[in-house]
Each structure stands twice: as structure tokens, then as C-alpha cells.
Amino acid sequence: MPFKSFAVTAAALLASSIAAANTLNVYTYDSFASEWGPGPKIKTRFEAQCDCEVNFVALDSSVGILSRVQLEGEASEADVLLGLDLNLMQSAKQTDLLAKHNVDTTDVQTPNGWSDEYFVPFDQGYFAFIYDSEKLETPPTSLKDVVENQDLKVIYQDPRTSTPGLGLLLWMKSVYGEQAADAWAQLSEHTVTVTKGWYDGYSLFLKGEADVVLSYTTSPAYHMVAEGENKYKAAEASEGFYPQIEVAAMMNSAPNKALAEEFMQFILAPEFQNVVATGNWMYPVMNNIEPLPEAFSTLPEATKVLTLPAEQVAKQRQAWVNEWLEATTR
């Protein structure tokens, strides 16, 4: 056995346990912590003010964050969970692992305002279908267009395994209500495929496998800013968009509670909020920031927003997933 690597690891462990006194452990999802994500900038900016070290633990998805702390329980070394979303809030609360925050969220700019004692939102966006404007001459202008146009090849994500997939499930439910099952059946007639995660579906779309793919209204901004590519557009939705709000929470068992509280405050500060637009390709949740890049002004504006109450979502999600399964496998 490689004794040397063991020794090195042991030394590293020792070092890390010494440093732990002033380390903030933030569990987040991989693309947030990656070098192109907002993670590195937020790390430097927070470290500049806190005299501490921020340690991002990158997990595979936002669900991954939750299931990791569920597995770890009270013994978790996490201080802050960064990257849960609206639809995971209820199950996250039920774990009894979260602590209440004392952040003032009155200035938060989310649809219907924000008041939650456990969660602080850090960015937001809207689910939308993305199309290639050079290939699709008459793009859909509503969710109904996407569902009913049998010539439109659609890719979306599985609501059982991915966040946007679940978002579409709720979007469909809030537009179609009782008729959702029929709408799903109609959509499944011209669905190319239903992928496991966001990236599978989006990359298949980029390879030209579908006319539209489920993503976020902000996705075209990435192509414009990072690639200088203007052909990708988000389809309008006359019924209204369904929002996605990403949130952070503090752990009850946080080893470094004071730092965790400081970080929760920091989330709404301009230093954090300025990074999310071009780091995470989402909208910030505060007004006190620099203007967004030019590209964001070309995106469809969510003048109308649909939402379902969180309790209802938590209670009926499984039933709606079953309805979707039933309708699409008929």
C-alpha cells in the first residue's frame, strides 16, 4: 500500500483540523463552486471581510446537497447549505437539521416578496423553453404552443431526477390544472426524449436534436456574453412563467455558527448579488447592485408569474409525478 500517500493524507487531515477553527464549510452544487461559477469570487470577497477560509464542498446537484446532510445528520460538518431551491424547502425543513436565520429579507425582490424564517434566497430565474432562432421560424409564444404544436420536437427533463423537470411539472399544473394529464399526453406525442438532468437535455439540444429544450429564461444570456452567440432565444409564455428561486440555509449543528450567520447576511450584500448574473446565469434577488449586462435586457420579461403554494407542492408532488407517468406512458 502506498504508505507515502497515506502519510501525506494524514498530514493534510491534521492541518485541516487545525484550520477548522476558522473555516466556513459551504455545501453547494458543482457548477456553483466551479471556476466559471460564482463560487471563487464569492469566496475571495467573503474572505476579505471575515478573516476566515471558505471551503466549498461541491455536490452533484441541489438534491445532492440535501441528501448529503440527510445522510450525515447531526454529525454534518456543514455550516451553510447554498443551492437548495423552492421545491426542496419543505423537505429540507422536515429534516429538523436547519436553524432559523436572522437576516432582514424585506428588500428581497422575488415574486410575492419573501418571508421565510429558515431560508434566504440568493438568486432567481424562470423556467422557459429555449430555441434556436435561426432554425425555428415561428417560435412558440406560450406553454400551450409548446404542448399543442405536434411538429415541435421537445426535450425536457425527468421530474423525478431533475430540478427543471420538476419545475415544468408545476408549471403545467398551474396552467392546466385538472387537464394536466391530457396536456402531458399531448406533449408526449412530440417529445424527443426526457433526460435525467439539465445538462443531458441541454447538450442534446445544442447538438440539434430538438427544436426546443426546457431551461431558464436567462440561458440565452450565457451564449451572448460568453460566446457572442445571439441565435439562442427563450420562448415567451403568455400564461406566465414559473419561477425558480435558489435559497440558502444554516445548519443547526453548524460547527462555526457565528461565521455561518455572517455569511447568511453576506448573501444579500452587493458583493454577493453582483456575481450571480454572469456567474450562475440567474437574476439577483436584490436591487442594490450594479446594472445587469446588456444581454439580460433582450431576455423575455416575466411580467406574469405563476406559483403554487409550497405546502400544496410538498403534499401533492408525488401524485402529480404519478399523473405525469401515467399520462406519458399510456
Add this chain to the structure above:
Amino acid sequence: MAAFVALLSYASPSDWGRFIDDPYIWRLVRFSFLQASLSALLSMALAIPVASCLYHRRFAGRQTLLNLFAVSMVVPTIVAILGIVVVYGRHGWFTSVFGFAFPLYGLGGILLAHVFFNMPLAVRVILQAYGLIPDSQWRLASQLGLSRWQAFHLIEWSYLKKTLPGLFLLVFMLCFSSFAVVLSLGGGPRSSTLEVAIYQALRFEFDLNKASYLSLLQVAICSTVALAVYKFAPAVRQDVSVYQGQRLPLRSGVLPNVIDGLSLSVVLLWVLPPFIAILSPIVSPLFWHTLQANDLWWSVWHSVRIALPSGLLALVIGLSIAALARSVRWRSRGDWLADKLEQSGNLVLMVPGLVLATGLFLLLRHLGIGLRHAYWIVVWVNAVMALPFVLRAIMPTLYQQEKRYRHLYEQLQIFGWSRLRLEWQQIRTAMAQGLAYAVLLSLGDLGVVALFGSKGLETLPMYLFQLIGSYRVEQGGCVAVVLILLCLALFYGITRLVGGRRAVI
């Protein structure tokens, strides 16, 4: 094993009644069964003529092809899917050549992808079986003027048929639990696998009870298939001769030429184009740009740091199981025990990786071992997951040695380490292959490392998914090329260093 039991301890079987009458689950099982059987049969049907052709013929590019075959199963699924889409997709090469689109989404696409992953694996396993045929038999065949067909019928088949049941099972189980491929190319929730339901229960609902039920169901189905397959499997009767001499060519005719040509071109048209599509970013300027990223090289280092020890560990565990199995084989009532030992390695394949890792996680938490040891946990889990492949690689050769020299060793009282040293020259090729497979599998792993993920464990596949997860699909493609090249280099290095110069395959 313990990990699985740990998860089961969270189960309450009394609730399972309500899961059993879920019609969707049974539809899933039926579909999984169909797609896995078809994938396995198709992979084998193609692999047999190809392996025979590759064994008998030497041509330029043969070695490259074999090396490529070795890495096909570690290509990250999303990369393989995108490669397949470039070839068979709506605007793919297939469409531009034939003028109509290949019906990719549905059973067709799933089979296409599964054969892409598993046929190369099957070819390599079968070629290993060919390696067991003593050269004296080929000499005889040549002297008698046997044609390729006669040689296949009289010699090769009797070796092949011992390998095929196990191989079928291996591919079947890999396809039965395949996840991302089935969802992405399945064309909707009609095509799905139990693994999806397990993932959902474990990740979204954190319903350990349901997850245990579903994993047990999967284990039960795979075990039933395994039992059925082993019923047909001929008893292991290794040849005693291990003579290796000069190889004499066989008489070739029109028919073998046609079959060789046909099977090779099917493979070249099936497996090679997606590979070309996957490797094509190498010529783009973005590739060189990607190479300059510091994080890339860090992740390469993290990957190697996990893969090498975990490969070694897998080989050591595999060797222990194999040594135990062969020491009881051919003794009174020993065959039964040996079979069980061999099959215990396969159990790992039946239990979904995520379940195994989660179970282990709970077990370790119970024992009070924290995630500070995440590195060792990942190494260990990866080693266990590679076990079935290691066993498949080393078992036949070890059995052969046992059958041939057992009495000699016993008479001379040579055991343990000294025996291993004497045997080394004979078994090093197989050992190298086992080690190389284990290292490659660990290198390609994503599930385990993602669950235990922490600082210092950001491996190459994780880096790739970070890129794809932040819209950088093209750059992700470049990282995939790096991953494949790294796999090729390690595979070549290990087979040469450990296997020696005689390591042909």
C-alpha cells in the same frame, strides 16, 4: 455486503405490500429485462466473430482498435451519448449519408448505446478465452488442414462456451442497471429502469425503505437470471496443457474472409464513428486552450490518486477470492463453494452503486467514522465495484495454472508467496488486465465520488460535469478527450509494465 445490509436495516418490510402492486414498477422490470437481454445477446453475437477475426488476423491498427475497446466502457455516459448523437442524430452523419434519420430515441437508441459500451468489453473477454487455448491445438489444427470454420467448431467453441454464460450475465447486469443512457435515449418515461426509481426514492424522497425494497427487487431479478444462466453453463474443465509455441496460420477460405470482413466492418461502422466524434475536439483550438487550465491537471492528479490504489486494492481482493476459489475447486464438494465465491463477486453488480455507497455511508456514520476519511472510502468502494471485472480477468488463468500444476506444487510443498513468484510469468498478463480494468473503472467513476465528494476529491469526470453543468459543453468534450487519453495511457502502461512484453491483448 455490509453496506447493503446497513441500508436494509432501515427497511420495514411490512410496508412493502403497497410497493408491490405498483403497476409501473412491473412495466419497468419487463422493459429493463427486455432491453438488457437484447443488449447482451446483440453484444455477444457481434463480439464472437470479431474476436475470432482479431485473434486469427494481424493487420495495421489492430492494436489500436483493441486499446480503444478497452476504454469504451469508461467513456462517461453523457459524452458517449453526445458522440452517438453526432453520428446517428437528427443532423448526424448517418442522416447525411443515408438521407433519412436513424430512429434513435427508443429501444433502437438504447441498444445502439449499450452495444457501443459493452461489445468491446465482450470482445476483450472472449479474446482472453482464446488465450487459454494451448498452442499445440493450433499446431494440430494446422497440420490437419482445418478450415477456420472447422477450427472454430472443434476448438474455439469448447473454450468459448465456458466464458459466454458469465459474459452474458456481466453485460446483462450492466445494461439492466444502466441509467442515464436509458433515460436520455429512451424517448420518454416508457423506457426506464429500476435504477431510476431507486435514485428517485433515495435522492428526492429520502425514502430508505422504498429504496431497499427496489434494490432487493433488482438483486432478486438479477440473481434469478444468474441462476438460470449458470444452469446452462458447462462445468469448468480447464485444459491441462499450457504449451506455448510458434503459431501456425490456419487455412482460410472465402467464407471466413467474408465473415471476417463483414463483422469487422459492422464494428467499424458501429463503434468507431462515435469514437471519432468523441475524439474530434482534439483538432480544435479550444482543446489546447482547455489543456492550459490548472484545474484540469489538478483533477487529473486527483483521479490518478484515487484510481491507482483502488485498482491495486481490487486486484488484491480479487486475487484472494480467486486463490480461495481455486484451492477448493476440484476437491470433493469443493466445486460448489468455488462457484459461490466466483458469483459473490457478481453480487456487487446487482446492487446499484448509489445504494452501495449510501449504505456504506450510513454504516460508517453508525460506526462513528467521519467523512474525514472520504478518500479511503472512495478508494475502497471503487475497488469493490471493480471486483467483478477483476475476477473475470484473472479467474480463467488462475484455474488453468491450478489444474496443470496443482499436484506438482503440492508434492514439492510450494505454497503462498513462493508459488505466486513461480507462477508470475504465466499469470502476469491476466493480472495486468485485471488491474488495468479496475484502474479504468475507478477513473471513470462518478457516482461514488459525487456522494462522498469533498475537497481533494474533484476527479476528472467531476470536472467534466462541472463544465457541462455550466453550459460549457464543447469544453466538456475536450476534457472527455483528456480522460480517454489518460485511460489509454494508463491501460497501455499497466499492461506493458505488469503484463510484460508478451501481453498481446
